[in-house]
Amino acid sequence: MGNVDRQSRPPSIPRRAAGHAEAASGYDPWTLRYQGYDAAEEGLREALCAVGNGYVVSRGAAPESIADGVHYPGTYLAGCYDRATSFVQGRSVENEDLVNVPNWLPLTFRAEQGAWLGAPGPCDQAAGIHDQQLELDLRRGVLTRRATVVDAFGRRTGLVQRRIAHMGQPHLLALETVLVPENWSGRLDIRCAIDGTVANTGVARYQGLADSHLHPVDQGADGSVLWLQARARGSPLCIAMAARTEMFQAGCPLPVARADSARDGWVAQVITATAVAGEAVTVQKIVAVFTSRDPAVDDPLRAARRLVTRAEDFEALLRSHTLRWAQLWRRCRIEADFSETGPLHLYLFHLLQTVSEHSADLDVGVPARGLHGEG
DSSP: OOSSGGGOOOOSSHHHHHTTHHHHHOOOTTEEEEESOOGGGHHHHHHHTOEEOSSEEEOOOOTTOOOSSSOOOOEEETTOEEEEEEEETTEEEEEEEEOOOOBOOOEEEEETTOOOTTOOSOTTTSOEEEEEEEEEETTTTEEEEEEEEEOTTOOEEEEEEEEEEOSSSTTEEEEEEEEEESSOOEEEEEEEEEEOOOOOOOOGGGTTSOOOOEEEEEEEEETTEEEEEEEESSSSOEEEEEEEEEEEETTEEOOOEEEEEEETTEEEEEEEEEEOTTOOEEEEEEEEEEETTSTTOSOHHHHHHHHHHHOOOHHHHHHHHHHHHHHHHHHTOOOOSSSOOHHHHHHHHHHHHHSSTTTTTSSOOOOTTTTSOOO
16 A cells, blocks of 8 residues: 555564564554654554544655655545646657645744755754654554654754545544753744645655646635645645644643745645743644545635634544544454454554545445545
8 A cells, every 4th residue: 555666565563563562562453553753664664653534534644755766745635636737758648647635734843043954954943853653553544653752953853743545524634743842942933835746756666647636726824723725736626624733731722923825736824832841732633635526615725715614622532533434443353363463453444544434335346446645
């Protein structure tokens, strides 16, 4: 279920896929773990750590990452294909792709006068990730990332991120980011965005073919909500996303200032607050996505903005999402006479994320590698 040739091979056993973390914490057949960072393995990890619900699947790339040859933050919708014409060695070639839809994930941060996490630049100026751990909870469909971020000024910030593609409400995705300043206090900037400038560049053997499938047609911001709408270039397909971003401290809304920014196909908002050493700041990004192919939806953008405004907070969404996964696993339980059932759980998990009740009534088909990439 990978995205390029080197990413598409499945793990031999979860012990290998989990890396070094299992040695410390013991074998858990319901958890896929990775310890540290390995550029050569990031593509595989992002595919295996994808979260989805049958309507939408999002690869397990870091929210601050971009498609740079190492990371590939792809998101795919069931049945959303687009046809494009390429010119190869003087010939016209027509191909149809599973569209990499606008990236809902972008979220990064910086301490005052520091560099944005994930921003390219000289090593002595960049903010770096240390002690990263990824943990995919197969029982609940939750991807958790833990790390420490250290900027050029030596400021350390604890980072914990959880994300879900809601199994009960298929049009909703959610990302929670908890930041804890360890040795600093002061201004904290959060930048969240929706990126419609993405392309289909995830499969090495497709290089040279037309990869631009989206044409942004509308974008904007209103209070805590960002939105973006794009049309497919070779079909009448229309895709709309809306994101609501809020900040909390000790469970209460945090006073913030907001500044919107945009360029064609990319809309963002910088949210500024005051952070205090040792006190956690929680950022919740709730995203709704609709398309013109959805039943009983005449305006995907209006539907997305309405749903994201009414959606519950992350904790409430997580509870109902977890309940739905529990119901699924009761119906798809495995009775096996061997102890290491991790591979079965992993493969069933990805099947349930690709084929579900949310796609049963749609004319979408079942891609050979699921909704985890473009191959």
